[in-house]
Every structure is written in C-alpha cells, then in structure tokens.
Amino acid sequence: MxxxxxxxxxxxxxxxxxxxxxxxxxxxxxxxxxxxxxxxxxxxxxxxxxxxxxxxxxxxxxxxxxxxxxxxxxxxxxxxxxxxxxxxxxxxxxxxxxxxxxxxxxxxxxxxxxxxxxxxxxxxxxxxxMKNFNGVTVSEDRSTANIGAGLTWSQVYRDLDAHGLGVTGGRVPEGKYGLSCNGIVEYEAVLADSTIVKANATENKDLFWALRGGGANFGIVTNFTMSTLPSEVWAEVRVFAPSQEDELLDAMMRFHEANEKDPNASLIFNAVPGATLLVLVYAESVDERPAVFDAFENIDAIAKMLPGNKYTIFQIMSALESSIATEPKKYTSPPSTLEGSHSGWLSDTLFLTSHDMRTMSSLPDLEVYRAANKCRYQQEELIKHIPGLKITFVIQPISSNAIKATNSGIGSPLGVSEQHQQWFLLMTEWSNHEDEAAVRDAARKIVDVAETTAKKNGTFLTFKYSNYSSRDQDPHSSYGAENLERLRKVASKVDPKGIFQSLQNGGWLVSQVGSKS
The missing domain is CATH 3.30.43.10 (Uridine Diphospho-n-acetylenolpyruvylglucosamine Reductase, domain 2)
Incomplete structure (x- = not known):
C-alpha cells in the first residue's frame, strides 16, 4: 500500500x-x-x-x-x-x-x-x-535559446530564423563552434525516480558531462538551453556529375589541409546515384567566397542549389531538405532554388522507406575515399534490382579545432582525438522489408573496405559517431575505457535501480556495450 x-x-x-x-x-x-x-x-x-x-x-x-x-x-x-x-x-x-x-x-x-x-x-x-515539447524561446539578452526535445533541427532553425539567430545543430555549421553538444549550456531532464533536474557546468556537473554524448542512459531530456549565434553565414551548394568524383576527392584532400588553418569552414560531400552534392558553409557573414574552399573553385558544377552568397542557416537547410531528407516528404519537382541543368536526380518522389546508417572515421585519406567509393559502385550493381534502393556516400571533414572546442570546458565523453579527421557515413534506403538483410550486408562491405584501407595506411580512428552508427556498431565502446567507466558511474548514480538499462527497449545503453555483433 x-x-x-x-x-x-x-x-x-x-x-x-x-x-x-x-x-x-x-x-x-x-x-x-x-x-x-x-x-x-x-x-x-x-x-x-x-x-x-x-x-x-x-x-x-x-x-x-x-x-x-x-x-x-x-x-x-x-x-x-x-x-x-x-x-x-x-x-x-x-x-x-x-x-x-x-x-x-x-x-x-x-x-x-x-x-x-x-x-x-x-x-x-x-x-x-516528446512531440509536445516543441517550443523555442529566446532569452531576453538573445544569448541563449530554450529548445524542446521533441523538435527536429529544421524546426529549430525555422523558429530561430525569425530572431536572426541560429545554434550549432545538425551537420552545419560546425567549424570553430565544435559539435552540437558543445552549444548546450543546460539540460532539463527527468530521472528514473521522476524527479526533474537541471544539469549544467555548475549544477549536476557529472550528469551534464554525461549527457554531452552519452545517450539515453541517464534520464529523459525534456529541454535544452543552447548558446545562440548569428544566423547569417556564407554558403554554397553545388551538384556535380559522377564523372567528377575523382577530381572532387582530390580536392577534398586540399580542403582538409586548408581547413586546419581556417576553423570557420565546414563541408559535406554527399554522393548519391547520379550526382554528388557539395555543401560548403563558412561560419561568418562574408561577401566573397572564402579562400579555404579554393580547391573546388575550378570544378564545374552541373547545377547550383545555392549560389555562393550569404544565407541564414534555415535557408540552407530548407534548400537541402529535398536531397538530404531527414523526414518523409514528397516532391514532384526540384526545389525552386535549383539553377541550371541537372540529371533529374532531385525530381524523384520521396516517400517513407526503410533506412540504415553505417559509419567509420579516419584521418584524411584519399585511398580510403577512393576504395570505399569503388566498393559502393560494385555493391550498387549487385543489388540494383532491389526496389527503392539508394546508397548515399557521405564524407564529413572534422577539423582539429572543432574537436578542441568540443573538449574544452567541462569536456565530452566522446573521446575523440584532437586531430583533423573525417566521419564517414553510408546511408542506405530501400522499400521492402525482405530486402533489409541484403542492403545492410552491402553497406557493411563498403564500410569494411574503408576501415581495412585506413588500418593498412595507419589512418584508422576507432571513434564511431552514435547518430550515424548501425545497430551492431556499438559506438560507446569507441569512447575509451575511462570515459565508458565514468558514464557507467553517472548512470548508476542517477538511476541506481537501473531502470533505463532494464526497461528501456533500445538505444546505446552502457549496460550493453560489448554485446553487439
């Protein structure tokens, strides 16, 4: 009773x-x-x-x-x-x-x-x-924004755009600000005993550290308070033909080097069947194309989604929604921002399909890029009969400055080395449930080639970004033994009965590290 x-x-x-x-x-x-x-x-x-x-x-x-x-x-x-x-x-x-x-x-x-x-x-x-946690409130001094945990990044950017503000979220911008977690100054979370706590740099510091990458092991986050930044940046988004991939990959290596000297720059190389999308973002509102992107200047694009100019973060993300889809949307024609001729790859109707992601990381390595890309074409050919098949090949450079910014202050549990690196993402898409095993097997082979090549070259990094990890990849095991042990101690402290480990149906749980296969 x-x-x-x-x-x-x-x-x-x-x-x-x-x-x-x-x-x-x-x-x-x-x-x-x-x-x-x-x-x-x-x-x-x-x-x-x-x-x-x-x-x-x-x-x-x-x-x-x-x-x-x-x-x-x-x-x-x-x-x-x-x-x-x-x-x-x-x-x-x-x-x-x-x-x-x-x-x-x-x-x-x-x-x-x-x-x-x-x-x-x-x-x-x-x-x-968490659907009802959908508010975005800007502080009176405009330095922070309170963000509900049920929102998507596109919704956050939309609401902040009205204030001329942005935050570090999604894939861009990164650069000098560090990873998204670095922009969070406070979490509100509900613990296993139903108490509501605040976690920041001075209150519940261990929990604050753990939530910066430790996953759903500690409580249910209901709201984030994030530092704001000016919304307007310089950006350019161009589409290239498959025949230009080798030239683009060569240019990527020159960008890696330039990026170490200019932390304002971030880039996404996003290749799909028929085209490659190159997203260039510079975290300052400048008038001219920044020199850090010079490696790509003389490679002719077949289309421009965004000509080089000043844009708000929301404008950039809105232009990308049709091609880097993060929610089910339908399009019967390309976005109105698309300029020039194109191969028709953006005009296909998007609909709810099954997805998987798989990831690895390495130091900049042209041989890794080329080997993985070659394997992508081989695997696409072998399973091209699968309805709705789409393989997206993504290279995301991460500068050492971004990692240093993330590790500053209270630090991060991610255990990422402070080196210039790339986080490789392979995203697959298909229509029918019975094809899942074949598609996932193809993705595994592509990423395995990237890892094998990096290990041979001495460029392999163990870190796996959890949001890009497939269900068998066990990203928390890549955080390092010391960080993992600290995460376990924080989880035991805030949830002594282990409710989130025993009753939570899935997620990257610290009690299951080492059990993936």
Whole structure:
C-alpha cells in the first residue's frame, strides 16, 4: 500500500479517476510474477488513459495511427501497446513511474529521426513521445535559446530564423563552434525516480558531462538551453556529375589541409546515384567566397542549389531538405532554388522507406575515399534490382579545432582525438522489408573496405559517431575505457535501480556495450 500511495502522489490522477487508478494498481501489485508477465500490457492499456486522458493512445484508438507514424524510417515503425504524449516534464515523470510500477518496456521518441529499429519504439510496450515539447524561446539578452526535445533541427532553425539567430545543430555549421553538444549550456531532464533536474557546468556537473554524448542512459531530456549565434553565414551548394568524383576527392584532400588553418569552414560531400552534392558553409557573414574552399573553385558544377552568397542557416537547410531528407516528404519537382541543368536526380518522389546508417572515421585519406567509393559502385550493381534502393556516400571533414572546442570546458565523453579527421557515413534506403538483410550486408562491405584501407595506411580512428552508427556498431565502446567507466558511474548514480538499462527497449545503453555483433 505504501508503494501505491507514493506512486499516486507522483501520478496525481483526477478526483474522477483516482479510485479506479488505485484499484488497478493494487490488483496488479497482488499478482504473482508470472501473472504480471501476462497482464502488463492490459494493465497499461487500462491505467494510462485514466492518468493521461486523450494524451494516451491505445492501438484501437483513432489517434494511434498518426502518433505511431511519426518515424523517419519505415523499419522503425513498430507496434507498441500505448503511446503517451506528455505535455510537461511532470507528465514525463508520471509516464516513467507507471512503466516502472508495471515493469513494462518503454521507448523514448524525440523527433523520430533515428534509423535503428527498437530505439524509438517497441512491440507491446509504451512509447513516450516528446512531440509536445516543441517550443523555442529566446532569452531576453538573445544569448541563449530554450529548445524542446521533441523538435527536429529544421524546426529549430525555422523558429530561430525569425530572431536572426541560429545554434550549432545538425551537420552545419560546425567549424570553430565544435559539435552540437558543445552549444548546450543546460539540460532539463527527468530521472528514473521522476524527479526533474537541471544539469549544467555548475549544477549536476557529472550528469551534464554525461549527457554531452552519452545517450539515453541517464534520464529523459525534456529541454535544452543552447548558446545562440548569428544566423547569417556564407554558403554554397553545388551538384556535380559522377564523372567528377575523382577530381572532387582530390580536392577534398586540399580542403582538409586548408581547413586546419581556417576553423570557420565546414563541408559535406554527399554522393548519391547520379550526382554528388557539395555543401560548403563558412561560419561568418562574408561577401566573397572564402579562400579555404579554393580547391573546388575550378570544378564545374552541373547545377547550383545555392549560389555562393550569404544565407541564414534555415535557408540552407530548407534548400537541402529535398536531397538530404531527414523526414518523409514528397516532391514532384526540384526545389525552386535549383539553377541550371541537372540529371533529374532531385525530381524523384520521396516517400517513407526503410533506412540504415553505417559509419567509420579516419584521418584524411584519399585511398580510403577512393576504395570505399569503388566498393559502393560494385555493391550498387549487385543489388540494383532491389526496389527503392539508394546508397548515399557521405564524407564529413572534422577539423582539429572543432574537436578542441568540443573538449574544452567541462569536456565530452566522446573521446575523440584532437586531430583533423573525417566521419564517414553510408546511408542506405530501400522499400521492402525482405530486402533489409541484403542492403545492410552491402553497406557493411563498403564500410569494411574503408576501415581495412585506413588500418593498412595507419589512418584508422576507432571513434564511431552514435547518430550515424548501425545497430551492431556499438559506438560507446569507441569512447575509451575511462570515459565508458565514468558514464557507467553517472548512470548508476542517477538511476541506481537501473531502470533505463532494464526497461528501456533500445538505444546505446552502457549496460550493453560489448554485446553487439
């Protein structure tokens, strides 16, 4: 009874439902362990609507399909028993408390843009959707912005654009500001015991450090406070023919060298069947093309998505949405910003498909780039019959300045060496579930070639960026033994019962490091 009384204090059900909630919880508590195993889901289906009303959806509810469809990748669309959409951090605490009381699996879903099945959903459990945490509030002095955890970066940039501001988020801009986590000055998180805490450089410092790359091991983040920066930067986005790839890869090596002398620059090399997209971003509002990008100046593009000029971060991301898709959208024609002739690669309709990502990192290495790219063409040819197949080959240079900025101050758990490097991403896309194994196998072979070549050349780096990692890649194992042990200690401190390790359905959990295969 004492346990239920404490639970009711957290749940605070309405006077109209408190008796029913208490009776359901008492009945469940009285069951044997084997009986609880059978009744967990039916009990959750009975009690969540009483506590959350219309903010909880069951499979039979009319609101369920729309709430369940908020994923980017079709293979991540599973079949949970309950989807709850909290409105406040206190509501998040209620959902966590109920999941613990029932011993039922739960998943946390932010913007829904992860590619690994089971990380943001589950079968027969509870999904805690952060969709209602969708506000962006700029501080009075404009130095920080409070950002809800249910937003996508494109939504954040859109809201900040009205204020002439941006933040370090998504893939650009990076450069002198460091990685996205470096721009966060405070987290608000709900811990396993339903308490709401702030974590920053002076309060809950260990938790603040751990959240800067440690994943969903410590609590549910509801809001971020980030340092703002001027939104206007210089950018250029051009499209190149496949025949120009060797020339572009040669130029990449010259850019790597120039980037070490100019930390304002960042770049994404994004190759898909039929074309290569080159995204150049300079984190200053300058009038002329910066010299750091001179390596690409004399390579003729077949189309321009953005001519070299000043743009806001939101304008850049809006132009890229059709080609670097991070959510299901439909296009029947190229974006209006596209200039010049093109091969038609942007005019294909985009729709909800399955995805996988796979990653590796190395020092700048032209042989790695060429070997992986050659293997990409070989694997594409072998599986070209697969409906909806698309293999995206991405090289993202990371300057030593960016890593140094990330490691400054309180530091980062990522364990990234302070060297100029590249984070390689291979993203695959396909239509039918039965083709998943073949596509993932092809992706594995391409990345394996990149790793093997880098190891032979002495340029291989062990770090794996978790947001780019496939489900078997175990990125936390690349953070280093000391950082991993510290992450485990923080997780034990804030979650002594191990709720996030035992009941959370998936994610990069510190209790599972070393178990991937």
């Amino acid at each position: 004492e346990q239920i009384s404490r639970l009711l204090l957290i749940l605070q059900p309405s006077p109209a439902t408190v008796t029913d909630v208490e009776a359901i919880l008492q009945e469940f508590q009285a069951l044997t362990d084997s009986e609880k195993d059978v009744r967990r889901l039916t009990t959750a289906e009975a009690v969540f609507p009483l506590v959350f009303s219309d903010d909880a959806s069951l499979r039979a509810d009319s609101t369920f399909p729309k709430r369940n469809n908020t994923v980017w990748s079709l293979n991540c669309q599973l079949s949970p028993g309950v989807i709850v959409v909290p409105r406040t951090s206190q509501d998040v605490g209620k959902a966590l408390a109920l999941c613990q009381a029932l011993g039922i699996k739960f998943s946390i879903r932010g913007g829904g843009h992860l590619q690994n099945p089971g990380f943001t959903s589950n079968d027969g459990g509870v999904v805690i959707s």
